[in-house]
Amino acid sequence: MEGEVQSQDILAISFKSQSYGFVFYTTRDGSVSISESNSANFGMNFEKIIHRYNPSIICMQPNIDNAIATIIKDVKDTEIQVLEQNDFNYQNGIDSMAQILFTVPSDEQDSVRQSVLSGIVNLQSKPIVAAIGALVNFTNKKYQSPPIVSVFSMMEISNGLVLSSKAMSDLQIIKQELHPSIHQMTSIKEGVSLFTLLNRCSTKMGKDRLKDLFTNIPNDINQINQRHDILEEFTKPEFHPMVNELVNKMKNVTDVTNIIQNVKKGTMKTKLWSSLAKSLSAAANFCKFTLQNTLPENLTRHFSITDKLVNLLESLSQQIEMTIDFSKVAEVYINDDYDQELTRLRKIYKNLDNLLNEKAVELIDDLPLKSPILSLSVVYLPQIGFLTMCQKEGLKREDLPNGYLLSFETDSHFYCKNEMMNELDRNYGDIYGDLQKRTIKIIVKLSNRILSHSHELSELYKFIGEVDLYCSLAVVSVEGHWIRPTFSDKNEMKIVGGRHPLLEKLTPTDFIPNTIEFGSDKPKIIVITGPNGSGKSVLLKQTAIIVFLASIGCFVPCQFCELPQIDKIIPVFHNGGASEPFSSGFYDDLKMLSESIRKSTNRTLILVDEFGKTSNKDDGASLLAGFIRSMSDRGEMSPFVIISTHFRDILKENVIDNKLFIRMTMSVDCLLSKDELLFLYKAVLGEDEKSFGFECAKRGGYPPELVERAKIVCKSLKEGTDVPENPLIVDREMDMKMKRALKIFFDWNENSDPRALIATIESIFSDH
Structure with missing residues (x-):
């Protein structure tokens, strides 16, 4: 989607005092996960982290233990970045934390940063702090921006069923292949696999939740049974119409995690605002439907949909639609008549050419009959204001009329201030700058409202992904009679x-x-x-x-x-x-x-x-x-x-x-x-x-005459008798020549002249 941040999954690993710090950051939703491990358990925990989070980039120290470095570098399909040792400095980590941005309004940054970092990050844990510093330094260098974080949490390292990435591939549970398109030759696509079979999801959130299901398998048997309970409800015949309707409701609910990242960075485009409004409206319709129907209790235990949430979604969607003109795709354009002051400024700016022409006529009328000024006009330059522009041809500085103060000049014109220009500055100010400031103020106000509800939106969209996941599993289970x-x-x-x-x-x-x-x-x-x-x-x-x-x-x-x-x-x-x-x-x-x-x-x-x-x-x-x-x-x-x-x-x-x-x-x-x-x-x-080896060979398309010959050879070997002559060799003479040439070749002394060897072999085949 245009304007979206390209998703990167980055794992930074730091080693301090026999302990390892892991910090994982994904640009997809801005989440940061942290964990610490002692050196004895590094291999086991590292394997689980790779299995769970599947990073695209791993940042490591240059002086890490060789055995550990080998384990890290053996990870397939991952970019390994060996950073400078200074990037993993503890004090650098402390300083870097102040650069982290959160997906909240600007005036809440400091308080959120302090509460999150002091509540979750143990500042006494040097490996964790150092890894955070390395992560911030890396994102600053690679993306010219520090991490934009939605949530800090401890890593979820599964204690349940474990499969290596190779095992996943061997069993075709997850099978990644190079994309066949010439335009996407370096990208990876999912091949025919169990994942593609189960992925009947309508939303990106559902697909992401399915990936999480594959890589973060619980150890708690009660949790597994709860999933089976939910799926059992979804597969009941009386639930099928509801599943179909849920699928239809979710089709237009696009993922907003990347869009919220763009809102925070101020890089929103018109298409993204339009997508956000449509997604929020679709989410509201989904919520209305779930309020009218009963979902399994185990599914709604940790998240409940209320009328208040529906009203919020509709209000946010309507505010975006009322604010942004979706027909103007070149730039973010505020709807006409949305804001009175903005409308007033636009009218002035739209009629500016007429105003400038009128003022130029007035100035020309005031010039003396014998004025050396051949051409005069009035212009407006953003941040500089209104100026009288006089053509230089036949004109010197001292020829400028009284009251004309030279601001600057080019090769062809003098640009001057005078009483009329000063009056225009007083009356209209920096009209273009004021127009932009007003537009930005409206967008920032809208953005801050979105960001103030980012946590609620995040939880809702996770819930929609969960519902989408069970709908997908239910459809596959019912169709396959599972x-x-x-x-x-x-x-x-x-x-x-x-x-x-x-x-x-x-x-x-x-x-x-x-x-x-x-x-x-x-x-x-x-x-x-x-x-x-x-x-x-x-x-x-x-x-x-x-x-x-x-x-x-x-x-x-x-x-x-x-x-x-x-x-x-x-x-x-x-x-x-x-x-x-x-x-x-x-x-x-x-x-x-x-x-x-x-x-x-x-x-x-x-x-x-x-x-x-x-x-x-x-x-x-x-x-x-x-x-x-x-x-x-x-x-x-x-x-x-x-x-x-x-x-x-x-x-x-x-x-x-x-x-x-x-x-x-x-x-x-x-x-x-x-x-x-x-x-x-x-x-x-x-x-x-x-x-049945010979029969298998026939089924595999092996030539029948060769299969029959193989049977004869096999029988001779079992009985310990000489293998009879092969009737398939028609040219006996050529066969003898080949054997003779091969014997000469293998008996050849490497210190001998190779030309003599070639000549000898050629003479064998030239004999008639």
Whole structure:
């Protein structure tokens, strides 16, 4: 939107005396959040802060501990700014606090600053104060302005379900991609993900609240159950008409947080005033509707809509419409006849040309007949006033008439004051300046009224976002036939008829549901085998997504769901290549597996998909077997683990006791008469001994003749016999030449003349 402040999310980190101070500031709504951590807990708290606030810029000290600096610099898709050490000076922080502006009227700045900073910021906390100073210095340098703050608060660091940003991406919970438009190549857009599926929000506030729901998952089971209670009300059939009407009412309620930032900075444009008026009017209509209908009690417990609030919204909207002329987009223009004094000044300014011409005629009539002045006019210059302008041609200073006092001159004209000009100054003053001052006074008065209610507006729009969020979740839940999950204290997980919400949406035919049940009197480890493309990875991901949805307070796509409260979801997925230079895919797999061992508890869900596929078969299989034994050795303290693998050998009794895990396979029907493979995508207990690798290759479009050759080679290797000659090689002579040339190449002494090597190889192929 034109004139809006570009949103930036800035995290400043300061280190003092074994403690770290975190200060997060977002230009989107002007909120500042602070927190302090000791060095021992830095890694855990930093991960949660990044997960919760997702900063676009991180400001850090130059002399920070190397291990800590590495953790900070490893954050993906974030600009790291290493500031000067002086920026983190404690005294600089104290001084910088006086520069912070608040979204309140000007005359309230000092009192609000004193009460907020003394009430929330502990001035004895050197890391916090230093981080605030660094933040203020950074915004001054980058934006030529100190932070404009709407609220100071302590950071909300979730103690609930934790997922890393990589886990979010691997599970397609939040999937960010580069924008495909050539005009937005550096921007990020949300790809196909769980977030886009659930985002049926009508407002930006609802979308922001959904993002918050994904990143700030509560630990309090009562809070999660309250969310389920609200959603249950919204999904009742009798509530559907009300949800539809709420959605219609919210469509025109645009977010005003950025607009209020512009009001405070004095950078409002006509379009923004128009948007604010329309949004306030739409918010008033929303409030009227909610007063006439009953929203769930848990939703209205912390915010209530009153007739007084409706009157305020209508009054503010009407005042803006009465004040600002929305048809004048070039500049903010006050409506005609809104203010009598402004109208009077405008009329004078509009008729100024006629007045100046009349006065010029009078002056010319008063000139002597033989006056050397060839041309004379009267002009008005803002801040200088009225002047007589005389053409210089044939005119000297001493030729100016009596009473003409020279103010200044240009190459072509003299500009003079005289009695008539002085009289005009007395009568009309600095008319343009007075006009601007009057306009500014009216806009400031309107702005101050808006700012005096900024807190009420902020709370209302948060509430609208909350209602929008539940409407969105309700629509998706009803359309997808999702059900309410339940949480228990049992050490078991049971998901009956679970479905992958994204694939179900994209699948033209009926999606095949699957059941997962483990824990309590059953092992907490499930090992799934099956051919490529049979649905193993989908089952892992859908289990994680169902757990995630339940944990954020949403309904879930299944027939029945009972879970313990999960603290972490750790996917160990191979993504194709190495994540870093001089690394390898297998090394990355090992790092992820090691992390899952170190960070998991008995309430953690670990998903291991095809571990070791990029390694030596024996190495990968033995490491995976060791992981299974390590997890099972924890007994009841074992995490919930689901593994998909092709390593069937580790499932043999002489490798791992099969009582330690549940064996499952993705069922397949092989239509031998048609030599076709039919995937049923159904997870069943037990294991299919056949891998169907060749059938999978055919389904994948592999040339049939190569599949048949692979079968022959595989059989020879199993039987320990020589591999028969390949009939596909038609040109035997060329084959022999290639083998001979390769042998010469690999036997070549690097100290020999390379030209001789080339000549030798060329001679092989030139022989006839």
